[in-house]
Amino acid sequence: MSRLRRDPRMERAAHRIAGTPRPRFDLAAASAATSAATSAAPGRLRRDPRGEERLALVPGTPRRRLDRTQRVALAPAGAVPAAAMAETAPRLVVIAEPAYLVAVVPDAPGGRLTPHDRQVIGAARLLADAGGGAVLALVEMPGEDLAAAGVDRVLGLPVAGYDPEAKAALLHAVLDGLDIRHALLPESADGADLARRLAALTGEALFAGAESLTAKAITRAAQGRRIEQRRAPPRLITLAADASAPHGGAPHEAIPVVFALPTLAPGAILSAEFVPADPASVGLDEADFVVSAGNGVHDFTAFRALVAALNATPGASRMVCDAGLMPRAAQVGASGTVLDARCYFALGIAGAPQHLQGVARCEHVVAVNTDLHAAMIERAGLAIVADAQKVMPALIDALTGAGAAEAQP
Template sequence: MTRLRRNPRGERAAKAVAGGARIRFDLAARAEDRGRPRRDPRAESAELLIGGHARPRLDRSGAAGAAPSSVEETAPTAPKIAVVESPAFLIAVVPDALGERLSQHDRQLFGAARMLAGADGAVVALVAGEVEGLASAGADRIVAIGEPGYDPEGRAAAIAGALSSLGLRYVLFPETSDGGDVARRLAVLSGEPLFSDVEQFSATSVSRAARGRRVEQRAASKRLMTVAADAVAAYAGPEREARPEPVAPAAPIKRAILDARRITADPATTPLTVADFVVSAGNGVTDLALFRRLAEALGATPGASRMLCDAGLMPRESQVGASGSVLTATCYFALGIAGAPQHLQGVAGCEHVVAVNTDLHAAMIERAGLAIVADAQDVMQALIAALKEEGA
């Protein structure tokens, strides 16, 4: 053998401490064969002890007792931006971008486009006006196709011009009232077939339900497609360049629609399933009159938890949850709602959740992107006062 045989008795005798009635051993002594000292948890805790407190507190952040570093800390590097300088082909995305911001459905379109583009292609965002978040969504180029507002005829004509001038390989639309309208108008203008309501998406084929969802239609990817919500995951890669791409303006068209505008629906009568902003009351709301005033001041659709609906304090159609209405709102504001599993299922599709509750460990607080640990009545009064001051 190339190493000495261990002598446990000799090692133990070497650690014996003389002078005591009972045999004691120094376990912190360095072992000759291991070359490292035994850990002393008590001494380590003593080094982390913070003084000035009635109860012992330890600083485990690493700052206490840390030796000063002789190496200067380098500044964080800037995030990497992916650039496609000379793409082999272009994939276009036409998001709804209501309010000049991308919805989750719009971001899923960019995820589908990046899947089709691969490493050689580039994704072009065809948008009206200035839209936020296109670089993080996955757009390599940006092409302006008009001004914000409801103009399906003008938008379809502008996309038809870009279709030929840019040589777009695919054009993706969201399967929504606005996106589907523009996609069908473009199909008529260009003579291209439209494969609508894609529910399963891959780089080579697409499929959708047909005949009352009894059969599945599968086909190769078409040039014009509308994509259903949640068919593809949103793009989660590095930020893209989002470089503006100039194109020739579209030729004037003979419009059949002389005047079109969006009419805002009354939030108080809007169904919860199609509402964009919902504020709900739970068992922690004791002043329902104040809650209704807040919903009116915010311009939100009022909802409620099951407990309030069962008690008859709120109408049954306002119940939020798996046993009530399942929401797809952009913002959900929960006041005094603990967050039962059925209620959390009902708000799973909401993009932003704000919760107010006195319990720091409530499930709704954990689900929320913004949480306020306070009494709901105090928060409602403060919000109404702030809204009055802003409107004054």
């Protein structure tokens, strides 16, 4: 159990006679005085490493727990239990009358914010909070994650399909009709093109590829990164990836805004269609969904069939590539390819430190392994504790519908 920490100074003082420098010889009286003084003094609890280790183990086994929140029994007396903190609803930030608006135009493919979009919203939140402003998201498909990302207002843009010309014209109308102090876009393929179209329509200067942003200054590298350009934040800004942190505070209300958008005449683009690349031929550094095989996979025919059914890009651990079962270009990890994928599916991979470095930037990780305490299982957001050799055919049957067909009489 936890006990109060000793106070050596108080113990030494109890061994001395008042007014004299020589020590006291009545040790029993000194011990009683020290105990009384220690109980009266506000001391902090002494850690009990053995007790903490017992709480970290699964009862009846020498294995450690995955849920380290079981240590709440050792928290200080005034601490709030983790369960009570989880049940408490997050506070909603409401900005009723903003002094100005900071517009954000995220890419949001399919109505879902990318990590780059969240960083741009975090930068807009920084500019808005500096002077009592609010963040206005201009999106084609409003999503549910805008409030958690830090958005105060939402305005839908009626753009059908890929039409950057019409979208730029609508953004121009919004910038003219509302009190927009800053407009931020991601420096991505779509965001950069849209920002330059908007700058041409408005005639305003565009600060492209900003690498740092505060309420008073914005910077970027120039001339082969030999110099740094710095100025006050202009109206039109594109933000480079990883230049700002996402919003990590309380969610905002993200209420819709009513604005009369103009009716646009048909533009020069009659029709546009995205032609997806073949995932099997895409490099791992550009792949969006990667399925990797580890030492727990032996049937690579089923593995390739599962990758094709999931329409994913194949990958592998270093041990599989060293054995010659997969090409070296498929190796994932610090010594292979560091992924920037949206989803990573690991089959039979324990999770060496070098491999975990390669999936550190993946947004979602799904793992299949027989070891409940494998490092990849701890890293995964969704884990299946089972044999990958049995999971692969079950997934193939579920994807192809073979299992449902066999179940019918």
